[in-house]
Amino acid sequence: METKDKVLMINPEKCTGCRLCELVCAVKHDGSSNPARSRIRVMKWEMDGVYIPMACQQCQDAPCMGVCPANAISRNDDLNKIEIDYDKCIGCRSCVAVCPFGAMGFNSIDRKVFKCDLCDGDPQCVRFCEVQAVEYVDADDVAILKKQEAAAKLHATSHKVALKEA
């Protein structure tokens, strides 16, 4: 399948909170196990059993791109992603401050900003997530997949109601 229209689709409900995505992301990109280096991070509300993976949305009108004073951030249409040109980046961290998802990180070991690059079309977080809380799908399909899931829930509920009435 073409990668130019694909996006990460995150379904927090399915996330088990194991953080394997963080581990494999850091190892893939930096050869090091360290969540501080991961492009995807799982935020948790442990007393509610809620886990939400957060990653770059590769925004169409990306605030990081707009704010960058060095024009170091641009859109790569082939992979449908926002990327950083480290030759231009001055490390001002304006992009970190402006990202509404906290998806632009700053690595205090290497003193560099970093973000999801979709592993050049083979995102490891997706590859390793057995429960498919993170998927790599065609952008056009996201809405229909969400519709199917929501409809399945409605179906299950109506089935339960029908069973009770019977």
Next chain:
Amino acid sequence: MALDRKIAYINLTTGEVEVKPIPLDVRRKFLGGRGLDAYLLLNHSEKGCDPLGPDNPLIVSGGILTATCASATARTHVMAKSPLTGLLGSCNMGGFFAPEMAWAGFHHLVIKGKAEKPCYIYIHNGEIEIRDAKNIWGKTTTDTQWAIRDELNDQEVKALVIGPAGENLVTFANVMTGIKNAGGRTGMGAVMGSKNLKAVACRGTMDINIAHPVEALEYNKRFIDQITSAKVNKTQGTLGTPFIWGATNSWGGVRTRNFQYNQCEYADDIEPEAIDEICEDTMGPYHMSGCFGCQVHCRAQYRIPSGPLKGRYDEGPEYTSQGAFGAETDTPRAETVLVGNHLVDQYGMDNLETGSLISWAMELYEEGIITSKDTDGLDLRFGNDEAVLEMIERICFRKGKVADALANGGIPASKTFGQNSFDYLIQVKGMSNLHSDERATPALALNIATSSRGSDHLRSRPAIDLYHLPEKVLRKIYSSPIPYDGPLSSEHTEYIGKAWQVFWQENCYMGVDCLGICKYHTTFLGATLPNFEDWPKVLYYNTGLEFTPEELWDIAERCNMVERLFNLREGLSREDLEKGDMINHRYFDEPCRRGAPDVVGLMIDKEKFTVMIDEFYEHKGLDKKGKPKAKTLKRLGLQNEPSHML
């Protein structure tokens, strides 16, 4: 590098902290995790030290692979001399603590002394601080963790904590992290309490560089695929461990009414499917969660569905809670199991020990050894749900004569209750058995009798023995990495060859405990899962260290021998009912009364059992009394212990 992770010696009396590297030759002998902990315990404790005194070293660790790119390296291990047994204290838990400790720079902590007032240890990127805990002392396990996060203003902090039970020196108080991950057994929470140590909190962002990252990533994928494709793990990921309880109860392997029956009847309410339905109703269709890096995701989420605590969130219940607060006490009601599970999680006490001791007390009540006068009017009869929950509360806070005695552990309580109360206590080495009934399964009986921390299923249980695998399959598993051409039997009621299986499993489980990997990722419940043959690659890709499967076997055998040396030093002897490799007389005298046709009427044959122990000792290189032969110690390089290398 994982091998850069350090060991810290923390003295709570003086406040001194010393940090050392872990030499490679120590790694090559003891690897890490539980194995190296055993070495540290033997070397840093004096014979006969008071388990609740300042000289008992509390050792906290992750495995050598913790937080590396290997599957499910979530396990934290805690070791000390046990206040419950007076022998080896050891517990192991999942969650996210050990990885955070590794990212904070440490693999092992040796905590000695006693703080003048309540404190907690905070470890942050190589720095160790002892902080005042006056504001968190008295809090439950989860409240403690959130209070520490708030105080440190960092929601990513992971902490290992005790609840009120540990503060009250309940000898089977556990240590906990997260909502339900518990280092349950042998009372390590009481050791923390005795040191005025409420918690160890960690936060780390230090790199663990992977020796061969590309290969590690690819091998990890293969490893995970192997693990998640096992049927047993698929089921664990759907129903959690309650499925084991359901399966075991169906053929008659669940202790009921202490030890009167081997199967719980009228248990529909706590069958795995019923528990799962509650999880789904209260938490939705995706209600399973996982420990660090694990794709088995066996932890169910639930809210208490009814009663005074309705709506409270917790995780589990594990199959041990179904046994502890359902079958053993003959209260097979979901609400009792779920509330009981929640209370022990919050108070920080071992669910297995708590349920077992309550059911023992119930049998004593039935026999008239304990009366309603002793219980301050509480009707401690089997089947009384309210009494079970009330007793959990009373034990934690040591309320009343019976609960206070139980809080000291089974053997001391038997001396308080007097008469023949000890005869009814289902324990080995002073630790109560879990809810399983081993009368029909000699291999499992041998396992609980010889386990280094007392009656337990996670040290050497050949669980796959129950699958009736063809002999050639058994032979394939059990003849590697060390050749074995002795007898093996597919029949779980047999005695033949079981000693070798227990010996093999003992080394296998020590292996994963040194690596820091969960037992669901090795030959425990699944016959197709990775073990010695697969571990060298994982170790090499992640750490760069080269081992053969045989070398890893030798390390596991060596570490198990170190645990035995500790126990022998502290008074272990073969036949001793309180401190020996011996099970309760009821295993030999009272036949199974329920269960599958081939189980009814079975009990353990004492003569055959004795032969099994002899064989087991022979495999381990012990003499008839259970002491290591000189040549065994030499073979394992243990002739000069304690050697004080670290």
